[in-house]
Amino acid sequence: MTKASLPKYVYADRGYVRFIRRSRAQSVMMKEKPGTPEFWNHYNELLKGREPVLSKRNFESLILSYFESDAFKKLKPRTKADYQKYIGHIRTIWGAKDPQKIETQHIYELHRANADRWRQANYLVQVMVVLMNHARLIGFLKKEHGNPAKGIPLFKQESDGWAPWPDDVRAEFEDLATPRARLVYELCIGTGQRIGDIVKMRWGQIKDGAYDVTQGKTDKPLWIPLTDRLRTYLATVEKKGMTVITDDKGRPVRYEIVAKDMRKVKAAMKHPEATTYVTHGLRKNATIELYQSGCDDEMVKAVTGHSGVEMLKKYGGQIRQRELATRAQNARNLMEQNKPGT
Structure with a gap:
């Protein structure tokens, strides 16, 4: 179905056609098949500025x-x-x-x-x-x-969702990755954000050593200081366009292109399970590293943007429990040491 075969103001849309007349602020989905008497009846009513009641x-x-x-x-x-x-x-x-x-x-x-x-x-x-x-x-x-x-x-x-990448998988990926795949990898690890936001990241969002983003999925605004590792890596990346991740001509790339890049690198790896680890798993790696660094739930959420503790349990897993338990027991030990007579 082409526009040339449709009458004025009618356009193809999601398997149906839509009547759009901007001067009257009309935008109406038409379920009738173009060319049928029912279609023309509906079309004529819309030309008059009326939308018939669903029959x-x-x-x-x-x-x-x-x-x-x-x-x-x-x-x-x-x-x-x-x-x-x-x-x-x-x-x-x-x-x-x-x-x-x-x-x-x-x-x-x-x-x-x-x-x-x-x-x-x-x-x-x-x-x-x-x-x-x-x-x-x-x-x-x-x-x-x-x-x-x-x-x-x-x-x-x-399960607990997508698995984090083990150290041996990460090391081999870093050795074999193409420049664009490696850049995606470093941004995911360094910021803890979803791949959808990583692909859209712009150089203009990186100011004063931090990444200023509003998450696409949640609409949550975040200000995330760059890790030393990510800041050092980005200093080696050529700024070809407005977005950080681009094609050879500096144009933004779609998620599908980035996903293909990542799969191609993993397919060339010797690790027998390399292809089972997905890019979203790197968000879990970032979450785990935050807990291992001694961060509490609120600090982790401030970086990753997770909305609740249940999601943190899913992403942090046993690491989260171990780190929190260690800090809790250390607090008890300190209390015992400060008791009179001990």
Whole structure:
């Protein structure tokens, strides 16, 4: 479907078409197939500045309404992309169904049917909670129905997440890494930030020996002093463009390019498990190093931006417990030494 085949003000958008008329502040998703009588009827109504009321109460209409909502429009681009992916799955299986006829057991069955991919299964339930809440807002569900997606027990993560890179893997990677892959590695270790923020890092965000960033995922502003190691390494990096990580011509690079760089280096390594360690694991390495340096939870959060202790437990693991226990017992020893008569 090309713009040339569509009428004025109509553009292709996410498998459908969208009517956009900026002079009237109109932006409306059209579910009708272009060229059909239903499409032209809708199009003519929009030209007159009117949006017809949804005629059918089904998931197709619910999804289109949600995509037009302020709640969806305010989401971060990455979150929008994730929602569109999982909502697309719901649209495929339940598009023609009435939301009022979807009960808790149906969503539970959907969740269980995807048990072999626990993260995706949990996300489907979370997206259903959002959709069914929107259904109540637009009158597709009555108040007494409640939200049938709420209360479904999610699958628990079986591990502590992505593993930190062992010393031998790190050493070999440092020896073999290409300049761009090594730069990504050093930035992840040195700042403890997510790869999404690392890829977007600009030289202008590095001032007075610190990295000034607002995290893309959380909107949390952070000011992070550079480690001596990272400051020394960045002094050797040529400033080719506005971003720290660039292509050969100084242009910003996408996450997919960086991920490919990292995988290529690991594939060339001799370590038998090198390819199992992902870039996000370096964020856990940074967290562990902070604990090993004697930092408490608040100090670690000030660098990594983790929002709560539960996430710190996940990232710090046993290292966090050992360091805190050591400090606690040392405090007891000091108390004993200061007691009268000892």
